Amino acid sequence: MTTTLIVLLIITLLAMIVLPFSRSLMKDRSELHENPMEKKFNILITRINDLLMDGKGEVVKFKDDPRMLNLFDDNHANMIINFYYSTGSLAITLKYKYYHVELVKKMQFDNMRQAETFRQQDVANHFCEESSIAIRQHQTKINKERGLKDSAEEYIFSSQPSAQSSENPVDLVRGMYDTFSHDEKLAWVNVAQMVYTADGSSINDFKNHPQLSDLLLNFQVNYSEAEKQRNQIGESGIISILDNGKGGDLIMKLMPIFPFVLDQVGPNEDRIEKFYSIFGRLGVSQEKIDNELEKMMLLMQHFGMS
Structure with missing residues (x-):
């Protein structure tokens, strides 16, 4: 009897955890089918592209997973930015190589299902600022380890001003x-x-x-x-x-x-x-x-x- 109750309790707890998560995943699929990631987070992706890749990055989609995409630019081949959207949260991961040593900077932003203009701008600004600091610290560390002059500079701002929208x-x-x-x-x-x-x-x-x-x-x-x-x-x-x-x-x-x-x-x-x-x-x-x-x-x- 006791064993049966324990099994039922475990099943109930698993159902309480798994079912809401499954519903959220189904909601993701439905949401992204109607509004793909590159459109849903267009303001955010464009802002990050402008600040970290001079606006030259291109979106690379994954056919087998609509919840994920990369931002990549041949002119910044040592950097790739990954976006992963799941259950209403957006994880953004920067991978940056300096002298073949990789830096990984990951940040997660919750409550992004209804992320409008200001929310997307704030998230992009926050991510770029933190990434800029991380990149500079990474460069300084590698330069020091290699006995090189610290030539690390502020990384964040594009030399080309972002195109401005009169409606934004x-x-x-x-x-x-x-x-x-x-x-x-x-x-x-x-x-x-x-x-x-x-x-x-x-x-x-x-x-x-x-x-x-x-x-x-x-x-x-x-x-x-x-x-x-x-x-x-x-x-x-x-x-x-x-x-x-x-x-x-x-x-x-x-x-x-x-x-x-x-x-x-x-x-x-x-x-x-x-x-x-x-x-x-x-x-x-x-x-x-x-x-x-x-x-x-x-x-x-x-x-x-x-």
């Missing part, structure tokens, strides 16, 4: 920063750090802030460049660059910085004080900032960003 709100926002000079973009990254660390938070905390990756990718700059600028000219030099800058309306200067004012419960008093102080040094009153922030919130609602 992400591209619209990114295109608004085109009027900023390169030095201005670096300076605004440093302003974000100054604001965020005003309450005593560490630079490492700032570097791990989830919004920093988007900020760097929207500006198309690398954090190491901003760090170099900050070390060379300090806060006063950064303010001077922005004071003499010509790029962007006020709202476009507030948008990338304001997220770094917030902590887990809302605006942080020390950060908001630093925020107002920096803009005050640029000749912008607190009243004007508050008015523009109100407009910014309306803009975000219009684009479905809040």
Whole structure:
């Protein structure tokens, strides 16, 4: 009797695990039959292609498995990116060889069945940023092991700007920063750090802030460049660059910085004080900032960003 109960219990537990998984797999097949992976994740794949392969990668499909595809480019023959979609999750794996030593970087993103524009952009940006760091560390390690000069550089950004779509709100926002000079973009990254660390938070905390990756990718700059600028000219030099800058309306200067004012419960008093102080040094009153922030919130609602 006891043995029978144990067997029944095992069968029940297996059914509870296997049946939902099987249903998810069936849902995958049905979903990808109507909307193949390269179309379902077109925004995500295009973004990764632009950032890691200069937009020259080609999609390679697997006839025996519609849930998988590769991104490959003959000009980057030492790199291949694999996408695998299963039960609503998307696994992206970078395989990169440097002096015949392979790096494997894998990331999994859940809840991707209904991944719309912003979600796909965020996933692509996150993956590319993490991959760039991993590639550089891999290059540095191999160079050191071989006694070579460390010539590793930031890998992530294509020399060719991504084609922008007038119908894509992400591209619209990114295109608004085109009027900023390169030095201005670096300076605004440093302003974000100054604001965020005003309450005593560490630079490492700032570097791990989830919004920093988007900020760097929207500006198309690398954090190491901003760090170099900050070390060379300090806060006063950064303010001077922005004071003499010509790029962007006020709202476009507030948008990338304001997220770094917030902590887990809302605006942080020390950060908001630093925020107002920096803009005050640029000749912008607190009243004007508050008015523009109100407009910014309306803009975000219009684009479905809040």
